[in-house]
Amino acid sequence: xxxSRHWRLQQQRYALVxxxxxxxxxxxxxxxxxxxxxxxxxxxQFEFSGRGKVYSFSTVYTAPAGFEGSAPYTIGLVQLEEGxxxxxxxxxxxxxxxxxxxxxxMVTRKLLQDGDxxxxxxxYKFRPVVxxxxxEPEDALFALA
Amino acid sequence: xxxxxxxxxPKIMKPARDVGIAGYGAYVPRYRLPAVEVSRxxxxxxxxxxxxxxxxxxxxxDTATMSVEAARNAVTRAQIAPTEIRAVWVGSESHPYAVKxxxxxxxxxxxxVPSTMGADWQFACKAGTEAFQASMGLxxxxxxxxxxxxxxxxxxxxPGDALEYTAGAGGAAYLIGPAEESxxxxxxxxxxxxxxxxxWRRANKPYPxxxxxxxxxxxxxxxxxxxxxxxxxxxxxTPSDYAHAIFHQPNAKFPMRVGKMMGFQxxxxxxxxxxxxxxxxxxxxxxxxxxxxxxxxxxxDLILMTSFGSGAGSDCFQLRITDKIEKRxxxxxxxxxxxxxxxxxxYATYTRFRGKLVMK
Ligand SMILES: [Zn+2]
Numbered sequence: 001x002x003x004s005r006h007w008r009l010q011q012q013r014y015a016l017v018x019x020x021x022x023x024x025x026x027x028x029x030x031x032x033x034x035x036x037x038x039x040x041x042x043x044x045q046f047e048f049s050g051r052g053k054v055y056s057f058s059t060v061y062t063a064p065a066g067f068e069g070s071a072p073y074t075i076g077l078v079q080l081e082e083g084x085x086x087x088x089x090x091x092x093x094x095x096x097x098x099x100x101x102x103x104x105x106m107v108t109r110k111l112l113q114d115g116d117x118x119x120x121x122x123x124y125k126f127r128p129v130v131x132x133x134x135x136e137p138e139d140a141l142f143a144l145a
Numbered sequence: 146x147x148x149x150x151x152x153x154x155p156k157i158m159k160p161a162r163d164v165g166i167a168g169y170g171a172y173v174p175r176y177r178l179p180a181v182e183v184s185r186x187x188x189x190x191x192x193x194x195x196x197x198x199x200x201x202x203x204x205x206x207d208t209a210t211m212s213v214e215a216a217r218n219a220v221t222r223a224q225i226a227p228t229e230i231r232a233v234w235v236g237s238e239s240h241p242y243a244v245k246x247x248x249x250x251x252x253x254x255x256x257x258v259p260s261t262m263g264a265d266w267q268f269a270c271k272a273g274t275e276a277f278q279a280s281m282g283l284x285x286x287x288x289x290x291x292x293x294x295x296x297x298x299x300x301x302x303x304p305g306d307a308l309e310y311t312a313g314a315g316g317a318a319y320l321i322g323p324a325e326e327s328x329x330x331x332x333x334x335x336x337x338x339x340x341x342x343x344x345w346r347r348a349n350k351p352y353p354x355x356x357x358x359x360x361x362x363x364x365x366x367x368x369x370x371x372x373x374x375x376x377x378x379x380x381x382x383t384p385s386d387y388a389h390a391i392f393h394q395p396n397a398k399f400p401m402r403v404g405k406m407m408g409f410q411x412x413x414x415x416x417x418x419x420x421x422x423x424x425x426x427x428x429x430x431x432x433x434x435x436x437x438x439x440x441x442x443x444x445x446d447l448i449l450m451t452s453f454g455s456g457a458g459s460d461c462f463q464l465r466i467t468d469k470i471e472k473r474x475x476x477x478x479x480x481x482x483x484x485x486x487x488x489x490x491x492y493a494t495y496t497r498f499r500g501k502l503v504m505k
Contacts, residue, residue, distance in 0.1 A: 047256070130483070
């Protein structure tokens with residue numbers, strides 16, 4: 001495994017840090033130095049909110065090397081609320097519950113590990129937004145074992 | 146329990162500058178293993194179970210990823226820039242690496258690098274409250290405006306062992322800051338430590354060992370009572386002064402019994418007693434009990450928290466809720482929201498998730 005390559009991508013992978021065009025304000029992910037909208041150069045950093053929707057998805061049953069332990073899992077094409085479409089694994093969801101338009105949020109999870117001796121690689125995945133329940137008084141109570 | 150005079154007249158730990166909790170955040174993974182599943186596999190369903198169910202981390206979760214989510218919730222509640230955080234400290238007995246800090250992964254993920262301290266803390270189940278106490282000192286001395294203390298674990302029990310019913314996953318993160326910006330002011334702290342061999346895990350071994358019946362009286366009860374009674378004595382408080390009390394919770398019985406021994410009522414303990422629903426979260430246990438209390442606490446409430454770590458020791462804290470709590474409670478998911486996000490798994494899925502299957 002190329003430890004240095006993973007290390008260089010850490011910031012964008014851990015916290016979804018991309019770029020913003022200083023000219024037309026297009027939000028760019030992954031960072032590539034050139035605005036895809038107006039072709040101006042930019043190096044201005046932009047941290048995405050992490051909120052988005054599932055645009056498309058596909059479930060992987062035969063996983064590539066390094067990911068066999070997680071199969072079957074679903075890869076989503078996620079449209080971030082700021083615009084860009086990115087590809088990422090979906091997590092904390094049963095594969096048969098994924099649907100187009102599902103509201104998702106970014107979480108930092110383990111992507112892969114290099115055997116039992118190498119580095120652990122962490123990065124973004126997306127999961128269904130943790131729903132907000134109103135607190136009920138009985139939430140604090142339960143039958144003691 | 147009678148204690149020697151020098152133990153009941155301690156010097157309370159309190160920094161020169163008043164400090165408190167500026168933000169907090171919990172995390173519990175999504176999966177639950179019912180205790181009856183462990184009983185089904187190992188006891189043919191006979192005998193009682195110490196809790197209802199425990200939280201189990203997914204395949205892509207560990208103490209680092211769980212700490213990141215709790216830490217993000219704490220920063221969101223505090224509404225500060227993460228670059229102002231001068232220490233990111235993670236207490237756990239399940240750090241993903243034997244050598245390489247969990248804290249730098251967390252600090253990088255929340256945007257606190259590079260101008261920050263990073264360190265991993267270790268003291269069985271009280272590693273998190275130790276980091277909490279050290280953060281009080283760091284902020285209280287003026288060395289830092291904000292310090293992050295996290296207690297988080299993905300605990301493992303030997304298959305079939307009594308601990309397998311309860312060894313859970315979860316924890317909480319606390320952003321310690323100046324008292325005037327805090328949702329709860331920390332009024333005092335006290336630690337009580339002795340060398341006691343009640344529970345341990347040797348290097349390179351996956352599962353802990355325990356001194357069986359030795360874990361109760363000379364370990365848990367002696368240290369929790371020692372720390373709590375000494376703190377209350379020095380602060381001039383009695384159990385009825387506290388709206389809520391949180392005691393380390395390896396099972397449901399110990400914290401209830403220790404509370405009653407000292408004169409606390411069940412309704413003071415219940416809000417922070419999460420072990421029946423998520424299991425023993427080790428270094429996260431007392432701290433996630435506190436986060437569940439903070440989710441519902443009201444301005445003026447007095448809160449008591451006592452951790453316990455095998456080996457052994459207890460850290461005790463007294464906190465006073467301020468009027469800043471109500472707005473910040475709603476800024477991030479509550480502890481109960483994570484607990485309600487629940488997907489039941491069976492023992493087979495559990496063994497896969499926890500890496501207990503031999504693949505090659
Ligand atoms: Zn542009």
